[in-house]
Amino acid sequence: MTEGQLLSLAQQVISGLSAGSIYALLALALVLIYQSTDVVNFAQGELAMFTTFIAYTLLTWYGVPFVPAAVLTLGFAFILGYAVERVVIRPVEDAPVLSVVIVTLGLYSIFNSVAGWIWGYVPKGFPTPIPAGTIRFAGLTVGLLDLWILGSALVIMVLLHLFLRHTTLGTAMRATAHNRTAARLVGIPVGRMLSLGWGLSAVLGAVAGMLAAPKIFLEPNMMAGVLLYAFAGAVLGGLGSPFGAIVGGLLVGVIENLLGALVATELKAGLAFLMILAVLVVRPQGLFGTARRRKV
Amino acid sequence: MLRLERVSAAYGRIQALRGVSLEVPAGSVVALLGANGAGKTTTLRVISGLLRPTDGAVFFEGRRIDRLPPEAIVRLGVAHVPEGRQVFADLTVGENLILGAYARRDRRNVPADLERVFELFPVLRERRKQLAGTLSGGEQQMLAIGRALMARPRLLLLDEPSLGLAPMVAREIFRTVRRVNAEGTTVLLVEQDASRALQVAQTAYVLQTGQVVLWGPAAELRQNEAVRRSYLGY
Numbered sequence: 001m002t003e004g005q006l007l008s009l010a011q012q013v014i015s016g017l018s019a020g021s022i023y024a025l026l027a028l029a030l031v032l033i034y035q036s037t038d039v040v041n042f043a044q045g046e047l048a049m050f051t052t053f054i055a056y057t058l059l060t061w062y063g064v065p066f067v068p069a070a071v072l073t074l075g076f077a078f079i080l081g082y083a084v085e086r087v088v089i090r091p092v093e094d095a096p097v098l099s100v101v102i103v104t105l106g107l108y109s110i111f112n113s114v115a116g117w118i119w120g121y122v123p124k125g126f127p128t129p130i131p132a133g134t135i136r137f138a139g140l141t142v143g144l145l146d147l148w149i150l151g152s153a154l155v156i157m158v159l160l161h162l163f164l165r166h167t168t169l170g171t172a173m174r175a176t177a178h179n180r181t182a183a184r185l186v187g188i189p190v191g192r193m194l195s196l197g198w199g200l201s202a203v204l205g206a207v208a209g210m211l212a213a214p215k216i217f218l219e220p221n222m223m224a225g226v227l228l229y230a231f232a233g234a235v236l237g238g239l240g241s242p243f244g245a246i247v248g249g250l251l252v253g254v255i256e257n258l259l260g261a262l263v264a265t266e267l268k269a270g271l272a273f274l275m276i277l278a279v280l281v282v283r284p285q286g287l288f289g290t291a292r293r294r295k296v
Numbered sequence: 297m298l299r300l301e302r303v304s305a306a307y308g309r310i311q312a313l314r315g316v317s318l319e320v321p322a323g324s325v326v327a328l329l330g331a332n333g334a335g336k337t338t339t340l341r342v343i344s345g346l347l348r349p350t351d352g353a354v355f356f357e358g359r360r361i362d363r364l365p366p367e368a369i370v371r372l373g374v375a376h377v378p379e380g381r382q383v384f385a386d387l388t389v390g391e392n393l394i395l396g397a398y399a400r401r402d403r404r405n406v407p408a409d410l411e412r413v414f415e416l417f418p419v420l421r422e423r424r425k426q427l428a429g430t431l432s433g434g435e436q437q438m439l440a441i442g443r444a445l446m447a448r449p450r451l452l453l454l455d456e457p458s459l460g461l462a463p464m465v466a467r468e469i470f471r472t473v474r475r476v477n478a479e480g481t482t483v484l485l486v487e488q489d490a491s492r493a494l495q496v497a498q499t500a501y502v503l504q505t506g507q508v509v510l511w512g513p514a515a516e517l518r519q520n521e522a523v524r525r526s527y528l529g530y
Contacts, residue, residue: 171391172398175384182382185344186443187370187399 007139012261013254018146019215019229020253021153025208026223026230027237027245028157029201034239036177036197039089039100043107045227047084047202049220050111051077052126052209053119056218059127066129070210074203081202085195115220123222126213149211156207157246160200164242173197225269229256232276238289248287252276297322297482298343298374298451303352303362304506305335305342312338314506315352320451320499325473325483327493327514329523330503336486337379339503340453343484344376345369356451370399375449379456379486381440385429389420392428392439396446406446413442416472434465441472451482458489470496494518 026044033041055073058064064072084107092103130148134141164170176183176193183190208230209223216222229252237248255275260268279287298320305313313335320326328336341347343354345366354362361369366376375396384392393413397406414421417438423431428439437457444452454473458466466489474496477483487493494500494514502510502523510523517523 168394168398171387172395175387175391175395178384178386179382181346181378182384183395184346184366185370185376185378185382186395187367187447188395189365189367 008261009258010140012257014140014142015146016254016257017250018143018149018253019257020233020250021150022208022212022226022249023229023233023252024246024249025153025156025204025211026226027234027249028160028242029204029208030230030234031237031239031242031245032197032201032204034234035242036173037085037089037093037194038097039104041201042101042104042227043084043111044201044205045223045230046108046111046115047077047081048205048209048226049218049223050115051080051202051206052213052218052222053115055206055210056119056124056126056213066127073206073210077202077206078199080199081205082195082199084202085198086191089198090191090194112220119218119220121219121221123217123219126210126218128214145214149215152207152211156204160204160242169196228269229253229272232273236276236279236286238286240290241286241288244286244288297357298484299355300339300343301353301355303339303342303349303354305338305347305349307338307347312506313342313349316503316506316508317352318501318508318511320482320484322450322482323477323480324499325477325485325497327490327497327500328484328486328503329490329493329500329517331526333505334503335506336503337455338506340376340378340455340484340486343369344374344453346376367399370447370449371401373448373450374453375444375447375451376453377440377444377455377457379459381433381436383428383431383436383439383443385427387428388425389428389431389439390424392443393420393446396443397448399447405448409446409448413445416445416475417442434461434469437461437465437469438472441469441476445476445481449481451484452476453484453486455486456488457485458487458492466492490523491518 026048029044030041033039051073054076055069058069058072059066088103088107092100128145128148130144133144135144164174172188173193173196176188176190180190212226213222230249233249233252234245236251237244252272256268256272259271263271300316300318302315302317303313304315316335316339328339330336338347342349345364349362353360356372356374361372384395393410397409419435420438420442423435428436431439441457457469461469470492473483485493485497494517497514500511500514500517501508
């Protein structure tokens with residue numbers, strides 16, 4: 001391999017990590033919900049899209065500067081996720097899995113069509129606080145946008161980790177996910193923890209949406225592909241492991257990009273999934289997952 | 297301190313308790329005896345709020361608690377060490393204990409109580425950073441009790457604390473139960489080892505198919521022909 005080829009490979013890895021960090025955020029959101037409520041939330045991507053539109057509205061219709069707009073959006077996302085769990089998911093908590101799947105698919109189509117109704121289907125550009133441009137180091141050209149995406153995603157992940165590991169509330173959320181009966185017995189309000197989990201997941205989704213929008217343009221179907229890759233990442237890493245979701249998401253991004261560059265752009269999604277299938281045949285629980293235990 | 301008045305409870309269509317009345321005086325150890333499926337665990341689940349009774353009432357320190365959620369009941373001072381220990385396996389020993397104090401409002405006293413639990417069960421201090429799921433059965437039982445004590449309960453509900461433990465470990469657990477009781481915590485004990493339970497308890501109730509069939513001072517029940525034959529095996 002020549003030096004030029006190596007550099008171009010490294011280039012692909014970096015843009016793969018940038019895309020992958022978005023998948024990782026959304027995968028993390030899926031895993032948080034799956035762990036605590038056993039629900040696979042097909043509406044996760046649409047919640048992210050919807051909240052990104054909120055950010056867009058604040059930024060372009062009302063001229064709110066980026067940082068306050070982002071903060072307001074995350075707050076809105078939290079309340080939206082919290083409310084969705086409380087109002088829509090809680091009543092079907094004990095329903096068969098398939099019913100819950102249908103409910104989240106219903107949410108998917110509701111958020112999708114409401115977004116289309118409010119904002120239309122014409123793709124819109126999404127502003128970033130980062131100037132267009134690239135920086136060069138060690139012969140590599142890296143887009144500032146990619147750095148912004150990767151950096152922001154990492155910061156959010158570290159914050160989430162600190163929250164879950166080092167605060168009592170975060171510990172209580174983990175405890176609730178692992179053993180609901182015991183959580184109730186020590187006095188943790190289990191229902192509130194589940195709502196909180198959905199709120200946090202919606203926040204992660206909103207971050208993913210706002211980071212993805214400048215690249216893939218804002219429109220009601222923008223997250224469909226991203227959600228698919230996020231699912232792939234979550235399953236690859238192991239649905240039960242937040243760490244696995246991050247690694248899985250990043251891997252999917254890198255694999256997708258490398259295959260696109262080395263083989264054919266048209267085939268990259270198909271090939272990426274082929275690789276994921278191959279991993280799952282060998283390790284059905286995912287790379288970092290453990291065999292499922294049923295909750296009592 | 298705790299009074300159950302004609303409590304009935306059911307799992308779906310299966311009737312588990314039929315008009316159970318019992319009383320736990322402050323400062324005492326009361327044992328609940330009975331065969332599997334007699335309703336011992338169900339009784340504890342009703343008291344701690346995990347299961348709503350279909351009929352009857354539960355009073356704790358004069359206050360009716362049978363319509364309250366578990367978190368409110370913990371806050372009133374009732375801690376339940378459930379059947380099968382139910383520690384948070386994926387959390388560390390330290391995290392398990394801290395969560396035991398979750399419902400408390402007096403956060404300042406938590407470190408002192410943690411010290412007290414470590415003093416009762418020194419092995420938990422050594423394993424503080426270890427995941428609870430990696431502990432032995434006896435250590436998990438100690439952790440489950442320690443976690444319940446972190447709520448500073450005035451009434452401790454213990455469900456089969458010696459189940460599946462080696463005799464030596466079971467003895468240690470019972471020594472601690474005695475000590476916790478001596479330091480002022482009232483105990484309601486469900487136990488399959490009736491002879492041991494009758495040694496620790498002052499009063500005992502015998503449940504059969506969801507009804508109290510016999511109750512009285514532990515010393516008397518030890519002499520009772522039926523109890524001896526059914527539960528003590530001599």
